[in-house]
Amino acid sequence: xxxxxxATAVGIKAxxxxxxxxxxxxxxxxxxxxxxxKKVFKITDKLSMASAGFIADMQVIAKNIEAEIRLYELESGxxxxxxSAAKLMSLLLYNRRxxxxxxxxxxxxxxxxxxxxxxxxxxxAVIEDEYATLGTGSQxxxxxxxxxxxxxxxxxxxxxxxxKAVKAAFSRDAVSGDGIxxxxxxxKGSEEEFIPVKS
Numbered sequence: 001x002x003x004x005x006x007a008t009a010v011g012i013k014a015x016x017x018x019x020x021x022x023x024x025x026x027x028x029x030x031x032x033x034x035x036x037x038k039k040v041f042k043i044t045d046k047l048s049m050a051s052a053g054f055i056a057d058m059q060v061i062a063k064n065i066e067a068e069i070r071l072y073e074l075e076s077g078x079x080x081x082x083x084s085a086a087k088l089m090s091l092l093l094y095n096r097r098x099x100x101x102x103x104x105x106x107x108x109x110x111x112x113x114x115x116x117x118x119x120x121x122x123x124x125a126v127i128e129d130e131y132a133t134l135g136t137g138s139q140x141x142x143x144x145x146x147x148x149x150x151x152x153x154x155x156x157x158x159x160x161x162x163x164k165a166v167k168a169a170f171s172r173d174a175v176s177g178d179g180i181x182x183x184x185x186x187x188k189g190s191e192e193e194f195i196p197v198k199s
Contacts, residue, residue: 006175007052008137009039010165011106011117012145013130014158017186018108018115020050021162023137023170024178024194035178044069045190046110047085048183052135053103053122061101065089082109086118086126094124104134110187137169137176144168159184167197 009022026037040050041062049065051058068088069080080088086107093101105120119132131149133141144165153161163180170177180195 005052005054006137006173007039007135008141008166008169008173008176009050009052009104009106009134010141010145010162011050011108011119011132012149012153012158012162013108013115013117014155015152016115017110017155017158017184018048018117019155019158019162019182019184020048020106020108021166021180021182022050022052022135023166023176023180025176026055027175030174038181040181040183040192041066042183042190042192043085044080044109046185046187047080047082048108048185048190049089050106050108050134050183051103052138053101057101057103061089061092061103061105064092068092079111081111081113082107082116082118083128085109086116086120090120090124090126092124093120093122097123106132106134108185110185115185133165135176137166137173140169140172141165155184155186163195170197 006027012019022039026034042048100122107118119127131145166180182193
C-alpha cells in the first residue's frame with residue numbers, strides 16, 4: 001500500500017520580508033519514521049524553500065536548485081530574482097513530469113522588487129501569493145493564517161503567525177509535529193531557528 005508522507009509547511013509574505021516554516025515529523029502513513037526531518041531549506045542568503053512530500057525528493061531539489069543558482073550567479077555576476085529562482089525550480093520539476101518528484105514547494109525570498117512567495121506543485125506550476133500552506137495539515141494552518149493575515153504585517157508578526165498556524169495543525173493532523181523549523185528572510189539576510197513544540 002502507498003502512503004504519502006504527512007507534513008505542514010507554511011509561507012507568509014510580510015511588509016519587510018518572508019517567513020517559511022515547517023514541522024519536523026517524518027511519517028509514512030501512520031508510521032513515525034523520524035522526529036528530526038528537515039523540510040525548510042536555505043538556498044541563498046535571501047532565498048529559501050519549504051516543502052511537503054518525500055524527504056529524499058526535497059533534499060535533491062534543494063541541492064539541485066542551490067547548485068543551479070550558484071552557477072547562474074557566478075556566470076552572470078548578478079543575484080537571481082525570487083521569480084527566476086521559482087521558475088528555474090519549476091523547470092526542474094516539469095522536466096520530471098513523467099516520473100515526478102513527490103513534493104509541493106513554497107519558494108520565498110527578498111530581491112530588489114521586494115518580498116515574494118511562490119507555490120509550486122509536483123509538476124512545476126508557479127503561483128505567486130501572499131501566503132501559502134502545504135501538506136496534510138494545510139487545511140487547519142490556512143484557516144489560522146487567513147483569519148490573522150494583513151498586507152502590512154511585520155516580519156515578527158508574520159513569524160508568530162507562522163508558528164501559530166503550524167502549531168494549530170499539530171492538534172488536528174496526527175502526522176505533523178515534533179517542533180518547527182523556521183526561516184525569516186529580510187533585505188539584511190536570513191535567520192534559521194528551531195521552535196520546540198510538544199505535540
